[in-house]
Amino acid sequence: MPKVVVVYHSGYGHTQRMAQSVASGADAQLVAIDAEGNLPEGGWDTLAEADAIIFGSPTYMGSMSWQFKKFADASSKVWFAQGWKDKVAAGFTNSAGMNGDKLSTLNAMFALAMQHSMIWVSQGLMPANTKSAKRDDVNYLVSYSGAIAQSPSDGGAKDMSAGDLETARLFGKRVAQVAGKFSR
Template sequence: MSKIAVVFHSGYGHTQRMAQSVADGAGAELVQIDADGNLPAGGWEVLAAADAIIMGSPTYMGSVSWQFKKFADASSKPWFTQAWKDKLFAGFTNSATMNGDKLSTLHYLFTLAMQQGGIWVGTAIMPSNAKAALRSDVNYVGSFSGAMAQSPSDSSPAEMPAGDLETARLFGERVAKVSERWSAGKG
């Protein structure tokens, strides 16, 4: 069985709830970036041992949070030795508006993964885009690059749409399946 880590920052709890759903689907270990942009004790070791790293950040002003950026900058140490080369990577994000420039955040995560020499895994989840689609449907936001969620700015994490959380869980499952194939040499 492959090892998967979900490294994320959450400002208000929505991205943390999404990270938990991704981890549930992937059977992954959570590594939370704290309010000061630091990993917990042993966090770097968890990432080093992982076959796949799923990254998550809220979308603030069209990109990752400064706390996630601090982590990304600190990842120059494994980059310098190519320690994460050929690991699988994936990403997810949440913002208050339906678009909210979330794709810009996923592009940031993708670029970080490519700089690390990684292999990117998308969602492979068809969007709910028919007239009959409901906000509670899977992949209602319609992203293939990574999982996206939308949480109104005045909502609590407990009010996140069930479809967004299920999208995150299914995304985690996909990363786990691809990781198993990759680890078995069938990638």
């Protein structure tokens, strides 16, 4: 079984709930980036021991949160030693808008993973894009690059779409399966 770690920042609890769903599917350990953009004690060691790292951040103003960006910038020490080279990587994000420029956040995570010489895993789910599709269907928001979710700006984490959370769980499961192929 590969060791999968979900490292994420959540500002209001929505991305945390999504991270929990991803971790559930991947049987992964959660590592939360705090409000100051720092990892908890031992966080860098946990990431060093992982076979796969799944990045998570809310999308604020068309990109990742500053706290996640601080973590990404701090990873330059790991980059210099190529400490994450050939680890599996993936990413997820959440915003209030149906689009909300979530792809910009996923692209930033993808670039981070490529800088680290990691192997990116896509969503791997067919879209729910027919006339009969419902908001709580899996991959209703149709992302291929990573898992995405939409949360109403006037609702809490408990108001998240069941379909988005199931999409996140299935995404975590896929990342773990792919990581298992590389960690044999």
